[in-house]
Amino acid sequence: MLRRALLHAPDEPFVSEYPGDDDPEALHLAGYRDREMVGVASLVPEPLPVEPGPDEWRIRGLAVEHGHRGYGLGGLLLDRLLDHAAAMGARIVWGIAPAAAYGFCFRYGLERHGEPLVDADGTPLYRVIARFAPAR
Numbered sequence: 001m002l003r004r005a006l007l008h009a010p011d012e013p014f015v016s017e018y019p020g021d022d023d024p025e026a027l028h029l030a031g032y033r034d035r036e037m038v039g040v041a042s043l044v045p046e047p048l049p050v051e052p053g054p055d056e057w058r059i060r061g062l063a064v065e066h067g068h069r070g071y072g073l074g075g076l077l078l079d080r081l082l083d084h085a086a087a088m089g090a091r092i093v094w095g096i097a098p099a100a101a102y103g104f105c106f107r108y109g110l111e112r113h114g115e116p117l118v119d120a121d122g123t124p125l126y127r128v129i130a131r132f133a134p135a136r
């Protein structure tokens with residue numbers, strides 16, 4: 001429900017599952033405060049559309065509930081996703097972020113990439129990506 005509440009416009013069709021959720025190598029995380037789930041984040045194998053190749057992983061559904069932001073949970077979740085990507089031998093990790101999240105993304109090494117995309121409600125979004133050094 002956090003995916004639905006925080007990452008999609010109210011009039012968008014119901015979305016609670018994303019492609020790749022069931023992949024055995026996907027990672028799904030949740031952060032709790034006082035037994036309430038207040039943050040979610042997932043990482044699934046998915047090629048970057050403009051540069052498709054092997055070992056490309058996508059961040060999906062990274063969100064922290066209003067009122068629980070700014071306390072380090074989003075960063076903790078993203079750190080864990082990036083650790084998982086590195087452990088899986090990722091070359092690229094990418095996601096789609098609204099302008100309000102760029103500063104957060106840059107802080108974790110994800111840089112804006114390519115042309116802007118436009119959300120269903122007209123909000124500009126950008127792909128953000130981080131490249132990993134090839135394993136030796």
Ligand SMILES: CC(C)(COP(=O)(O)OP(=O)(O)OC[C@H]1O[C@@H](n2cnc3c(N)ncnc32)[C@H](O)[C@@H]1OP(=O)(O)O)[C@@H](O)C(=O)NCCC(=O)NCCS
Binds near residue numbers: 068095
């Ligand atoms: C983006 C989001 C997940 C951040 O979660 P959060 O729990 O508030 O983030 P944190 O408290 O862990 O912040 C981690 C670091 O990023 C920084 N940061 C957080 N949001 C930021 C922003 N919008 N701009 C710049 N820096 C930001 C924090 O200052 C902190 O830096 P520090 O460690 O030097 O103090 C949250 O704002 C959110 O759910 N946004 C809506 C959903 C969304 O945009 N998801 C897409 C993410 S790619």
